């Protein structure tokens with residue numbers, strides 16, 4: 417397929433835009449923030465100008481605007497998920513990753529079907545409903561079918577009160593035909609990070625294997641859309657190149673997808689480099705991103721693409737994660753392990769992909785999030801009702817989606833509390849549910865009350 421990836425990212429245009437953006441006056445920046453409040457999205461120079469803010473007053477204005485936009489669209493919901501690493505076999509040599517092929521110091525394994533089933537059972541017993549299935553780029557002898565079988569296995573496991581209801585997937589870029597098969601296996605989001613949009617840096621850190629091909633990776637989302645997958649997630653591994661450049665490159669990538677397919681990505685992930693065994697660069701990032709810049713990234717993205725979910729993983733500490741909830745994050749992982757077998761095995765000797773900043777259990781994170789006034793949501797309603805891609809955007813843009821998400825968030829949260837919550841978490845959670853009901857408009861509140869009653873009466877998986 418001809419993808420014309422050189423047309424997707426224009427490095428010169430980004431650098432020109434960053435130059436112009438750094439010259440905006442205070443008044444002009446305040447005007448951009450005013451426009452951002454209207455949820456219409458921003459021009460590339462506007463984004464560059466927001467990235468260049470350093471004046472503390474303007475910075476707090478940026479954060480305040482991002483907070484208001486986040487609340488307007490997402491309310492106080494935070495969607496919960498966890499990664500499920502099925503394999504650390506990998507044929508690539510990414511300088512920052514413990515799974516890189518040149519790292520001989522780790523135990524390699526691809527979980528067998530029974531092992532994937534027991535990992536899934538452990539996650540269900542914790543209360544999870546959404547997983548992100550992750551693998552290195554090398555599969556056991558059945559090839560890509562290994563991934564498809566793994567997805568089917570996760571969906572097939574049923575426990576007393578639960579099952580995994582949505583499997584998102586983060587695996588290496590696929591051929592068009594493979595994407596078509598992936599879609600047939602009922603995935604939620606197909607996610608892949610470009611890592612860096614700077615070609616030169618990209619080639620310096622991707623030393624061997626198929627991932628060394630920048631264009632093949634950059635064109636992955638085009639193939640996914642061509643194959644009919646309309647729910648994709650992009651991301652950058654922050655720390656490899658200048659973060660302002662990366663934000664503008666994401667802007668260009670999103671524009672390309674919107675222009676060609678009518679919709680952009682459903683989510684953006686913002687991983688920052690974390691230490692990893694056998695990967696020195698991970699401990700010494702060439703372009704370290706400070707905590708303040710990291711918050712700025714989240715706030716700018718929130719205004720740049722107001723309807724796109726922002727994912728914050730457990731790479732970050734609990735403190736940083738808390739800061740970013742208010743600035744725009746809409747999905748978080750919790751209780752994560754990044755070693756295959758990490759959830760169910762006593763003998764956890766397989767190496768993790770990188771070190772985690774937040775090692776709390778799902779229940780601890782849920783309690784913390786609810787104490788802060790957010791509703792942890794385990795909802796999988798949109799995806800199961802086929803509200804994805806442009807159907808989702810048609811509801812999201814006029815603000816209609818909240819009428820579904822708010823009640824769904826509450827009913828899935830009550831289901832979690834009832835079936836899995838610790839007594840203290842239940843107490844905090846019930847308070848959060850009643851506070852949320854008070855703040856809701858009449859129609860969604862009535863809907864939510866009816867759904868909550870069903871959960872109390874023993875029904876499960878109630879969504880609208």
Ligand code: SAM
Nearest residue numbers: 512513551552553586609653689690692698770
């Ligand atoms: N192997 C596939 C790939 O590379 O696209 C998919 C999964 S990979 C295990 C998931 C992501 O982890 C990568 O895209 C990369 O952004 C991130 N990652 C790798 N090493 C990391 C590190 N040291 N710190 C933080 N994130 C890292």
Ligand code: SF4
Nearest residue numbers: 506508510513516552
């Ligand atoms: Fe393999 Fe992905 Fe790690 Fe690269 S980031 S070494 S492709 S698992």
